[in-house]
Amino acid sequence: QVQLVESGGGVVQPGGSLRLSCAASGFTFSSSGMHWVRQAPGKGLDWVAFITYDGSKKYYGDSVKGRATVSRDNSRRTVVLEMSSLKPEDTALYYCAKDGLYGDYEGDWGQGTLVTVSS
Amino acid sequence: EIVMTQSPATLSVSPGERATLSCRASQSVSSNLAWYQQKPGQAPRLLIYGASTRATGIPARFSGSGSGTEFTLTISSLQSEDFAVYYCHQYNNWPFIFGPGTKVDVK
Secondary structure, three states, X not given: OOEEEEEOOEEEOXXXXXXXXEEEEXXXXXXXXXXXXXXXXXXXXXXXXXXXXXXXXXEEOOOOOOOEEEEEEXXXXXXXXXXXXXXXXXXXXXXXXXXXXXXXXXXXXXXXXXXXXXX | OOOEEEEOOEEEEOOOOOEEEEEEEOOOOOOOEEEEEEOOOOOOEEEEEOOOEEOOOOOOOXXXXXXXXXXXXXXXXXXXXXXXXXXXXXOOOOOXXXXXXXXXXXX
């Protein structure tokens, strides 16, 4: 079955950077687009980024555009989200998700990794 | 950027009753609309994609309808496990956007 395991969360100072990873298993990773979605404590879902199956196209949400970079390594079945110039409002649980069988919606989700931006 | 709105923000329903949740997009998203259910401490779960197609394993009491800018998620007879927050999500245009959510709680 699909498994997505995020890692790399922790406490980061404002202005700092983070690197989150998502390890995938149970499906053909090299054929799947991958998303990052975040959720601030007690708040709704905020779509962050998407990378196509081959890494040729990348899209970003307005809240992170210019500060985020998504990448993938199909040989290692891993997708990475890097963010810089972090702000307290970037504090959230960051989920990675696999695209759906019939479209670019988020079909399967990991359990998330928590990022706290605080001094 | 497309703006997604959901109504009501909170819906209080008794078990066994019908629940109707609405989602509106500021411009057409065709049928590229998904619904997710999220319970406390859990990741979101895909319920509906393509506005009306149930995801694998989703009970038939969940149904989606609509196209363009107006969408509805209906839960025909609420079960105890259905009390949760529900999000609509457009995946027609970049950037993708989630609605703010509707919380379904016990009346």
